[in-house]
Amino acid sequence: MGLKHQTSKNSSSSLPTIRTTSFIILALLLTSFLLFFAPPAHHHLSDPFFQTEDPRFYGDLREAQFAWNKLCLGPVLEKLKLAVFSKTWPVGAAPGGMERHASTLYTALAARGHEIHVFTVPSDRKSHPDIHDGNLHVHFAANDHGSVNCSLAFEIFHKENNGKSFDYVHTESVSLPHWRAKMVPAVAVTWHGIWYEIMHSKLFEQLLSDPQGLRTGSDTELRDAMPRLVDEIKFFPSYTQHICISNSAGEVLTNIYQLPRRNVHVILNGVDDTKFVYDQDAGTRFRKQHGVPSNASVVMGVAGRLVRDKGHPLLYEAFLSITENYPGVFLLVAGTGPWGKRYAELGSNVKVLGALEPSQLSEFYNALDIFINPTLRPQGLDLTLMEAMQCGKTVLTPNYPSITGTVVINEGFGYTFSPNVGSFVEALERAIKDGPAKLHKKGMTCKDYATSMFTSTKMASAYERFFLCMKNSIYCKYPLPTDC
Ligand SMILES: *[C@@H]1O[C@H](CO)[C@@H](O)[C@H](O)[C@H]1NC(C)=O
Ligand SMILES: *[C@@H]1O[C@H](CO)[C@@H](O)[C@H](O)[C@H]1NC(C)=O
8 A cells, every 4th residue: 555655656746756866866977977087187186097198118018007109119020810890890981980990900900911800790781792801801790680790700700710710809899799708818899988988978968958957858868877887897897908099098997997907008099190191281272262261360170970969069159159259260160960051050250061072181170270179979089189180280179088188188289178168168269369370389289299199000000019918928028129
């Protein structure tokens, strides 16, 4: 009886209950983030495990407390045989993200003479013959839905392993699921985004989309967030070695996920440094070609999919507000998506370029005084930031730990803001007041740093040495006589 009464009482007052729950969950999330994600200044003082400053390093690379991209690694004669699990492999049109990263990395490692076997499916989910290109072997193992059939992939894996066994196995995120990874001791996983960071995004999206806490639609998602984190922390140890793509993710894996420090490594993604180059003339041409007024005071640019979770509602509001006080600023928008139309309505201060060919992207970056990335996703590292820096541009971007700990490591590189319109406007004002000359100076700092850290060659060398070190600990020593 009492139970029945209780139930009916609960359901009759379900709305406030849900609101209270969501408030408590939000408060919990906030506390958890505040505890860990300290502001940048504090970040530097607190001497984090994964450092951005260069300590002259001698010793065992497994103890390295910084991104392996920093190392100056020489050529090695020994060749590896590696197995790779990737959710997809790019075919046809050029998709970005994880699959592009995998293809860049493994094409480079195969070119260095290592035998690479990738177990994956084509990105267009259609049927394609396997790829055998020199040392690079891409085995497509799809199920009926076009995603990887793990059993089939393992049949091919064992066949290849029986000839000459693999030295190491690599998986891009959970492409090799954790219950399978448990049976493969020589396995390293690269995390392109972890749930702790995804929760961070969800928090910001919630705060922005529902500042008054009136909507209850996203409650389930918020309520499920913490259990998913717990689940992830429990299954991560199924993988032996962990590679993160930012210093902050490395800190989370050691401090929050409590993985052994020796098994957590940072290797930053790289972009093709032959495609993205500093070229002032190309920038001037691009401006003329696309009608950027010659009296524009500051030319800003944004690139990518023009959708909500890339932060376009924020940039739209902030830019609208800034043009009232600074009519000379100009915004170039590269990409397509629902927000393209709205930008076009902003009038003569904005030019929407649509999708650019990959070859035009470098010219686009060169045409800017400053590159803006308004993303609401603190996980992973947006390649556009690195591309723009490679082209000698300063950046303006949210102050997420993955960015302030790895990319915009101090004010000499650019401008950061909290993901709200007020903070965004304030950062834009700082950049506009600094003006093109100062922006250019910061852009040159970005270029030097990007060239030393974010090139695809640096990334490939780091992964190569990592797998060599996992195969034979002689290679864990740094520097070797062959290193520079
Ligand atoms: C996956 O591959 C296995 C082994 O080849 C096969 O028996 C099974 O039917 C496949 N499953 C799907 C869903 O395609
Ligand atoms: C730039 O020049 C155009 C055309 O001469 C003029 O209409 C516009 O007001 C100028 N803008 C600024 C910010 O000076």
